[in-house]
Amino acid sequence: MSTRTPNRDAIDLIVSAIVMFGLDGHPPKPCAQEHQMLRHADQLGQLLVNADTHQSTASPMYEWTPVFEFVVSPAMAPGQLVQVEKSRREIEHRLQELPGWTSSPAKRLLQTLGAAIAHSLRDWPMALEAESNRLDYFGMGEARPDWTRADGFDAIATVTAAR
Numbered sequence: 001m002s003t004r005t006p007n008r009d010a011i012d013l014i015v016s017a018i019v020m021f022g023l024d025g026h027p028p029k030p031c032a033q034e035h036q037m038l039r040h041a042d043q044l045g046q047l048l049v050n051a052d053t054h055q056s057t058a059s060p061m062y063e064w065t066p067v068f069e070f071v072v073s074p075a076m077a078p079g080q081l082v083q084v085e086k087s088r089r090e091i092e093h094r095l096q097e098l099p100g101w102t103s104s105p106a107k108r109l110l111q112t113l114g115a116a117i118a119h120s121l122r123d124w125p126m127a128l129e130a131e132s133n134r135l136d137y138f139g140m141g142e143a144r145p146d147w148t149r150a151d152g153f154d155a156i157a158t159v160t161a162a163r
Contacts, residue, residue, distance in 0.1 A: 006048065006091045008065075009148040014091065014113065015045045016067040017084045020076055021116045023109075038064065044109065051095045051106040069153060078124050079139055079156040085117045086143035 019041055041064040049062045070076060076084070092110050101107055125138040144151045 016070045090145035
């Protein structure tokens with residue numbers, strides 16, 4: 001059986017998006033209580049790491065490392081949002097079979113992020129995705145389900161810029 005725990009970069013991507021949207025209870029971007037915001041971001045990521053409560057080993061400690069592209073920009077580009085949504089769906093898919101998932105804080109966190117992304121992409125075009133053979137956000141086929149920093153946003157930015 002493959003690991004259900006998402007990679008560290010994908011969790012950083014999700015937590016960075018949550019912070020950018022202000023879904024963590026703090027204003028987007030660092031504020032006067034930066035230490036408190038960072039600690040809270042660590043806790044949000046730890047929720048995702050701990051979601052598999054029946055692991056045979058203790059969950060590793062999570063410490064948020066912001067995704068640079070989100071820190072230096074005042075807003076996420078549509079292609080970045082598509083990537084975050086692809087990663088969010090993958091994490092949700094990996095964790096949905098776990099006991100207690102339906103009432104878990106991690107599920108609520110991912111659903112809240114999904115709703116914010118859907119609202120932000122409400123005017124984004126839809127396209128038939130070859131992999132799933134269903135309508136989805138334009139560029140979803142190029143997004144990586146298990147995103148890493150090495151993947152960056154170049155591939156999806158190229159596709160979404162061509163629309």
